Amino acid sequence: MDMQQLALEEAALKTLADTVLDRLKAVKTEMQEALNSGGVGRVDATLPDGTKVATISRTDPKPAATVTDPDAFLAWVRANSPHNVTTRLVTEVRPAYQTALLAEMTAAGTAEVSDRETGVVEAVPGVEIRATRSTTHSVRPTDSGRSLIAEAWRSGALAHLPLPQITGGAA
Numbered sequence: 001m002d003m004q005q006l007a008l009e010e011a012a013l014k015t016l017a018d019t020v021l022d023r024l025k026a027v028k029t030e031m032q033e034a035l036n037s038g039g040v041g042r043v044d045a046t047l048p049d050g051t052k053v054a055t056i057s058r059t060d061p062k063p064a065a066t067v068t069d070p071d072a073f074l075a076w077v078r079a080n081s082p083h084n085v086t087t088r089l090v091t092e093v094r095p096a097y098q099t100a101l102l103a104e105m106t107a108a109g110t111a112e113v114s115d116r117e118t119g120v121v122e123a124v125p126g127v128e129i130r131a132t133r134s135t136t137h138s139v140r141p142t143d144s145g146r147s148l149i150a151e152a153w154r155s156g157a158l159a160h161l162p163l164p165q166i167t168g169g170a171a
Contacts, residue, residue: 023162028137031056035137045139047152048160053145057138061131065105067098072126077101080122105129 035041035058045054067073070092077093078085084097101124105111111127114120141149152158 032058032135032137036135045145047148048157051148052142053148053152054139054141057140059136059138061133061135063106063109063129064132065102065111065127066130066132067102067126068128068130069126073098073124074126076125102127 035043035056040058042055042057044052045056046052074085074091074093077097081097084094086092086094101113104113105124105127106129109129111129112121112123115122149158
């Protein structure tokens with residue numbers, strides 16, 4: 001294949017990929033809105049003949065402890081566990097201790113810790129339990145889903161969908 005033909009093929013494929021990705025982003029946003037507003041956690045994708053080709057599943061973010069005020073958090077750790085504070089040019093909580101403490105609070109679902117010896121529960125300033133990412137969803141094709149969708153595309157069975165008009169090259 002000569003360089004001119006490769007250049008044209010790459011330019012064409014890039015244009016087609018961009019077109020498909022733009023439409024995918026729009027549909028993914030619409031799907032997420034439909035899942036959220038409908039309170040639906042899962043929906044099957046089926047071909048017009050009823051054959052299941054994929055499952056769309058909503059994933060809700062799990063709340064996790066997050067340091068929102070590093071100075072308040074550092075002051076609390078300095079007062080309650082000073083051996084887990086290191087001082088260099090910058091004073092900070094030891095990363096391993098911060099990770100362990102945040103994991104403990106995430107598991108408890110509250111920005112509080114319990115002293116293992118006294119049992120006293122104490123709020124940890126500068127930490128909140130927050131969603132760490134936005135709600136999203138995943139698409140998991142069935143074992144034969146990809147090939148069934150490809151065949152449905154080639155046969156025109158998906159013509160009713162507002163998909164970008166792309167025709168396949170030589171088989």
